[in-house]
Amino acid sequence: MEIKTIFMSFFIITALVSFAYPSLGLKDVDEEPLVNPGREMDAVEAISPASQEYNLYMLENLHPEYTTNLEKCMDKMGDGFKKCNEDVIKEILTKKPVSRACCVKVVNAGKQCYMEIRKLMFQFYQLKRFVSKVSLRTDAVWDRCFAEAVSPPSSHNEKIKYLD
Numbered sequence: 001m002e003i004k005t006i007f008m009s010f011f012i013i014t015a016l017v018s019f020a021y022p023s024l025g026l027k028d029v030d031e032e033p034l035v036n037p038g039r040e041m042d043a044v045e046a047i048s049p050a051s052q053e054y055n056l057y058m059l060e061n062l063h064p065e066y067t068t069n070l071e072k073c074m075d076k077m078g079d080g081f082k083k084c085n086e087d088v089i090k091e092i093l094t095k096k097p098v099s100r101a102c103c104v105k106v107v108n109a110g111k112q113c114y115m116e117i118r119k120l121m122f123q124f125y126q127l128k129r130f131v132s133k134v135s136l137r138t139d140a141v142w143d144r145c146f147a148e149a150v151s152p153p154s155s156h157n158e159k160i161k162y163l164d
Helices: 002-020 039-045 049-060 064-077 081-094 100-109 111-121 135-150 155-163
Strands: none
Touching (some): 039 081, 081 100
16 A cells, blocks of 8 residues: 555656656757758758669659559649748748748648648658657648638738739
């Protein structure tokens, strides 16, 4: 009986301490970009012959059904998929927000498509080193885009849109 009481006390104290002092690793996740815009981002985007071979090999070995589903997801996003996809990756890595139009495309494709495309993108040679660091940011970008896509645009944004 005494061992059970000691164990329960230890468990309760541990739980209370863990709530009072959250992990410092999680606290720093969103404070700084993973990659600084500019030269560092250009280096991430650079494709060497070896990385290109790796990427092609990885794409060739995807299951055909998975590839078909990814293509359907890309079709749901419509025109400008490639540019929008690059912008989303940049937001995840550099925290530079994507446009509202891109957010609308992302949300129209759906969260499952968004997550599958992100999963694929972070398998590419240039981005795979970030895979362990981007899960919270990937969700944050989705949440921001969803909120932006479902809210009506401000009248200021509409004026700018019509002036162009």
